Amino acid sequence: MESMNLYNIFLQQQQLFQTILYAMDEGFVFLDQDLKIVDCNSSICVLLQTQNLKTAYITEFITDASKPVFLKHRKDLIEHKSIEYPITFLNSENVCISCNVKELIIVDKKNQSVGSVLLISHNTQKDEAENELLAAHVRIEELTTERKTLEQTIKKLQDALIELNLSQDSTLYKPKISQKEIIGQNDNIEIAIQNFKIAENNISSIIHCMPDAVMVIDKNGVVVAWNVAMEKLTGIKACDMLGKGNYEYAIPLYGIRKKILVDLVFETDDYLKDNYKNITRDGEIIRAENYIPLLGENGFYFEGTASGLKDPQNNVVGAIEIIRDITARVKANEKIAEQQNQMIAINEELHQTMEELTAQRDILAEKTTMLAETLDQLEKSQHKLVESAKMVALGQLIAGVAHEINTPLGAIRSSISNISETLESVLLNLPNFFKLLDGPDKMNFYILLNRSINAKIAITSKEERTYKRAIISVLTDEQIEKADDYADTLVDMGIYEDIDDLMPFLKSQNSDDVLQMAYKVSGMLRSSKTINIAIDRVSKIVFALKNFSHFNQTGEMVKANINDSLETVLTLYYNQIKQGITLIKRFDEDIPDIKCFPDELNQVWTNLIHNALQAMQNSGTLEVDISKKDSHVIVAITDSGCGIPEEIREKIFMPFFTTKPQGEGSGLGLDIVKRIIEKHNGQIQFESLPGRTTFTVTLPNNYE
Amino acid sequence: MLKNVILCVDDEKIILNSLKSQLKLEFGNAYAYETAESAIDAEELIDELVLDGCKILIIVSDWLMPGIKGDEFLIKIHKKYPQIVKIMLTGHASDEAIEKVIKEANLYQCLAKPWSGDELIQTIRNGLKKI
Numbered sequence: 114m115e116s117m118n119l120y121n122i123f124l125q126q127q128q129l130f131q132t133i134l135y136a137m138d139e140g141f142v143f144l145d146q147d148l149k150i151v152d153c154n155s156s157i158c159v160l161l162q163t164q165n166l167k168t169a170y171i172t173e174f175i176t177d178a179s180k181p182v183f184l185k186h187r188k189d190l191i192e193h194k195s196i197e198y199p200i201t202f203l204n205s206e207n208v209c210i211s212c213n214v215k216e217l218i219i220v221d222k223k224n225q226s227v228g229s230v231l232l233i234s235h236n237t238q239k240d241e242a243e244n245e246l247l248a249a250h251v252r253i254e255e256l257t258t259e260r261k262t263l264e265q266t267i268k269k270l271q272d273a274l275i276e277l278n279l280s281q282d283s284t285l286y287k288p289k290i291s292q293k294e295i296i297g298q299n300d301n302i303e304i305a306i307q308n309f310k311i312a313e314n315n316i317s318s319i320i321h322c323m324p325d326a327v328m329v330i331d332k333n334g335v336v337v338a339w340n341v342a343m344e345k346l347t348g349i350k351a352c353d354m355l356g357k358g359n360y361e362y363a364i365p366l367y368g369i370r371k372k373i374l375v376d377l378v379f380e381t382d383d384y385l386k387d388n389y390k391n392i393t394r395d396g397e398i399i400r401a402e403n404y405i406p407l408l409g410e411n412g413f414y415f416e417g418t419a420s421g422l423k424d425p426q427n428n429v430v431g432a433i434e435i436i437r438d439i440t441a442r443v444k445a446n447e448k449i450a451e452q453q454n455q456m457i458a459i460n461e462e463l464h465q466t467m468e469e470l471t472a473q474r475d476i477l478a479e480k481t482t483m484l485a486e487t488l489d490q491l492e493k494s495q496h497k498l499v500e501s502a503k504m505v506a507l508g509q510l511i512a513g514v515a516h517e518i519n520t521p522l523g524a525i526r527s528s529i530s531n532i533s534e535t536l537e538s539v540l541l542n543l544p545n546f547f548k549l550l551d552g553p554d555k556m557n558f559y560i561l562l563n564r565s566i567n568a569k570i571a572i573t574s575k576e577e578r579t580y581k582r583a584i585i586s587v588l589t590d591e592q593i594e595k596a597d598d599y600a601d602t603l604v605d606m607g608i609y610e611d612i613d614d615l616m617p618f619l620k621s622q623n624s625d626d627v628l629q630m631a632y633k634v635s636g637m638l639r640s641s642k643t644i645n646i647a648i649d650r651v652s653k654i655v656f657a658l659k660n661f662s663h664f665n666q667t668g669e670m671v672k673a674n675i676n677d678s679l680e681t682v683l684t685l686y687y688n689q690i691k692q693g694i695t696l697i698k699r700f701d702e703d704i705p706d707i708k709c710f711p712d713e714l715n716q717v718w719t720n721l722i723h724n725a726l727q728a729m730q731n732s733g734t735l736e737v738d739i740s741k742k743d744s745h746v747i748v749a750i751t752d753s754g755c756g757i758p759e760e761i762r763e764k765i766f767m768p769f770f771t772t773k774p775q776g777e778g779s780g781l782g783l784d785i786v787k788r789i790i791e792k793h794n795g796q797i798q799f800e801s802l803p804g805r806t807t808f809t810v811t812l813p814n815n816y817e
Numbered sequence: 818m819l820k821n822v823i824l825c826v827d828d829e830k831i832i833l834n835s836l837k838s839q840l841k842l843e844f845g846n847a848y849a850y851e852t853a854e855s856a857i858d859a860e861e862l863i864d865e866l867v868l869d870g871c872k873i874l875i876i877v878s879d880w881l882m883p884g885i886k887g888d889e890f891l892i893k894i895h896k897k898y899p900q901i902v903k904i905m906l907t908g909h910a911s912d913e914a915i916e917k918v919i920k921e922a923n924l925y926q927c928l929a930k931p932w933s934g935d936e937l938i939q940t941i942r943n944g945l946k947k948i
Binding site: 515516517518519520521522523524525526527528530531534535573574575577578595597598601605633636639640643646647693694731732 | 820827829830831832833834835836837838839841842846849850851852853854855858862879881883884906907908909929930931932933934
């Protein structure tokens, strides 16, 4: 019951509160945390001229100016719990409502803010002021916009005035707006003059701003225009040039007062042609290109255009000259011309070089042909040389060979003669001889014969003499009378020693006769042997000759035995070899036949042996070794001569190299030897020390 | 022993043998017959013989020999012993060589091998007559 009462009292109070709230003039708003209007009274609705405020955001009704303030106060509110501040609202008709606000924070049990209560009272005076201010702002905005528009218009007008139409045919400046128009528009001379002055100014501006140098003179030659570019070009300021006449303007250009292009505008064509080579007339305009050494870095090339200024009545009022700097262009052209010339020169050079090369190529082709021909000839000559060397070698042998054949023949003939002589006398006398002989003497006869027959005859004369002296001495000791003759005969018979047995016989009476007969009879045998030896010799020589000069018709290799080959050559050189030279032959027994050109190999051995004998000066030791290795035959010829000196070792196989005095030997020997061996796919090497030089020839069997 | 010597010089022993036999058969013991296989040997021998008191009447020499050739040999001998009758008996000799020996060594005769025995004997006889 009590609670009911309390509740009723609360309700009553609340109602009262609400009535007050809603009735009062001041506005009353409940805001939640989000500044949304939860509840409000009618006063605020009237104030803001809005019925449905609930669920609207209060910020919607705050002027832009006030918003920041309002938002700032949120913080203050939380801090101070209750705040008071002015604020300007904006009603639905966008009218400013100035108010004072008292705001109270609403907290929950936990002391957290859940919203606020605002009491809003209207400040009408401020209102008016505010509104006026706002209106003023708007007005200012409008005025500013207006002014901008005006300025744009002005600019457009100015641009229109500035627009020029300088056509090439016209020397007159045609403004877009004619003077008449300008004047006509206002029909006020003052304004017209003003406008004209404006136009004039504009023209001046244009002239001044042009990149080319421009000058204008009036009909009296006084400078009325001198633009910035001209100032830069000449270094003379416009203020120093304007108003000056008497060709003042020529001074900075040419150093003296004289007529320049602008002055020549009104001269006749003929005058121009006669005096100025570089000026051309083109309608009303004259053009020239010229060079001013005084100006610019290294002089100044320009293109000048000048024309007269005439009024509408065609009266001369002045002249204008425009000077365009073409130095860069001229220089560039010069450079191009230069480069072109260079290119032409290079091109010519190239042509020439091409021609030279072609000529050289032709010469080369010619030379190549010549070389080929020469090579051919050389090969032929070489062939001939080899052949003739063969003949020379052969020729050298002929001398020796004749001797080698005639000598055995001589021995044969004289031996035959001896036999026949002996036969004649012996045959006749032998029977009688035997009759007269007694037994012992017959015996002695046969003993002597026997000993003689079995004796070797191959001893030297020197050895014979030695034996002979010994026998003489023995016989003389035995007081045998014809010691010399007996000794001579005994030795001739081949009885050299051991004659003690014969001593009794020699002392006997018939010794002389018996000895003589024995000598003669045995002599026939000796002669026969001599004949046989001689025949052997001749056969060998003939055989050797045949082998040596065997001409290989087919040009193909044939099988031959190297041992035989060397034997042949050694035989041919026998007479040179035997005296003073010791020959040592070491021929391997089973040397296989090889395929070769036998006559050419003979030349090789001949040459090497010949060289060896020469090196030894026919006194020393000659060694000839034949051996085999795999399928190769190795022939080594060694002499005991002085050797081959270091300095010529490289050269000995070179053609025409010889150590012999002029006339002796062609120097081709070893060269030909080398070629022949190469032809046999073989090799030749040598080793040389003083006292021992060996040439080694290795030959393959050439079977394949 | 005073002996008259006929000297034969040739590098071939078979020549020396047959030559000596030929001369010995013809002249018998009238002369001593000496042989040498080279010019050097011959020179040595000649000096020996002369030293021994022998007289060399005739030299029969070959031309083509190893070492010193016949012409050189005979010219040398001629200088030393100009009275010796010199005969060349050769298998081969160049004309120049023969000319030379005739001129410088007073060569008595040059015979070619193979020689005719008669011709040789006759030449020697004639040569001996000169002495």
